[in-house]
Amino acid sequence: CSSKYVLSALHPMWQGPLVAPGGNRQSPIDIRVRKSVFDPHLKPLTPDYDPGTCSQIWNNGYSFLVEYDDTTDKSILKGGPLEDNFRLCQFHFHWGESNAWGSEHTVDRRLFPAELHMVHWNSNKYRRFEEAVMEENGLAVIGVFLKIGKRHEGLQKLVDALPAVRHKDSVVEFTRFDPACLLPANIDDYWTYAGSLTTPPLTEAVTWIIMKQHIEVSHDQLAVFRSLLFTSAEEEVQKSMVNNFRVQQPLRGRTVRSSFT
Ligand SMILES: NS(=O)(=O)c1ccco1
Numbered sequence: 001c002s003s004k005y006v007l008s009a010l011h012p013m014w015q016g017p018l019v020a021p022g023g024n025r026q027s028p029i030d031i032r033v034r035k036s037v038f039d040p041h042l043k044p045l046t047p048d049y050d051p052g053t054c055s056q057i058w059n060n061g062y063s064f065l066v067e068y069d070d071t072t073d074k075s076i077l078k079g080g081p082l083e084d085n086f087r088l089c090q091f092h093f094h095w096g097e098s099n100a101w102g103s104e105h106t107v108d109r110r111l112f113p114a115e116l117h118m119v120h121w122n123s124n125k126y127r128r129f130e131e132a133v134m135e136e137n138g139l140a141v142i143g144v145f146l147k148i149g150k151r152h153e154g155l156q157k158l159v160d161a162l163p164a165v166r167h168k169d170s171v172v173e174f175t176r177f178d179p180a181c182l183l184p185a186n187i188d189d190y191w192t193y194a195g196s197l198t199t200p201p202l203t204e205a206v207t208w209i210i211m212k213q214h215i216e217v218s219h220d221q222l223a224v225f226r227s228l229l230f231t232s233a234e235e236e237v238q239k240s241m242v243n244n245f246r247v248q249q250p251l252r253g254r255t256v257r258s259s260f261t
């Protein structure tokens with residue numbers, strides 16, 4: 001997908017504004033479970049992904065993006081809080097240098113070692129990602145927390161490809177990966193709120209859908225994420241790609257809804 005136009009301006013600790021000007025729906029946030037409001041009208045989420053649309057992995061100098069061909073409605077997300085059809089564009093992760101932290105969102109202040117983001121754009125209203133990224137209901141991002149535990153068999157194909165994109169701006173062909181294998185068993189229980197991108201351009205375009213159930217990956221699998229570099233092959237000083245998460249943002253009176261009681 002064309003998220004490269006959105007993320008390529010990134011520097012590891014990107015020099016952009018820490019809070020978008022006038023931002024009152026910024027992300028990430030802490031999800032206060034007891035303050036979330038059960039919404040019985042929320043529908044089950046219905047992702048429908050075609051592994052054939054998987055195209056490449058790209059180290060953009062902030063995370064690694066697994067990119068999908070989003071020129072047709074082959075890999076889409078519907079249902080849940082969404083009124084329209086959203087096309088999968090890419091997925092990526094945020095993680096820490098230690099297992100004690102790394103996620104962007106927290107649940108009652110609880111940090112996870114990493115967080116998966118599956119980025120989709122509204123293909124009923126817009127024609128491409130770059131357009132949707134500037135619009136209020138342009139994007140839908142699924143967030144899934146990662147915990148250290150048993151090896152994630154489905155993730156291993158991705159982990160084995162990462163050494164090929166060790167440096168910033170490297171790209172490797174990557175096909176036939178089904179992103180649904182990274183979703184938890186239960187995708188009916190989630191929190192949802194109106195927020196923003198957590199990396200530049202930080203636009204307030206995102207309907208966030210944060211899964212209550214986490215997935216498990218092994219310590220060794222996460223260690224390969226940490227073997228990636230923020231820096232390009234030419235740079236003298238190599239910097240490990242770790243702690244690529246944004247600081248939490250004020251809730252500003254927003255309500256977080258839950259699909260479960
Ligand atoms: N981290 S995230 O999913 O909010 C994102 C996607 C594109 C830019 O930032």
Ligand SMILES: [Zn+2]
Nearest residue numbers: 092094117198
């Ligand atoms: Zn993200």
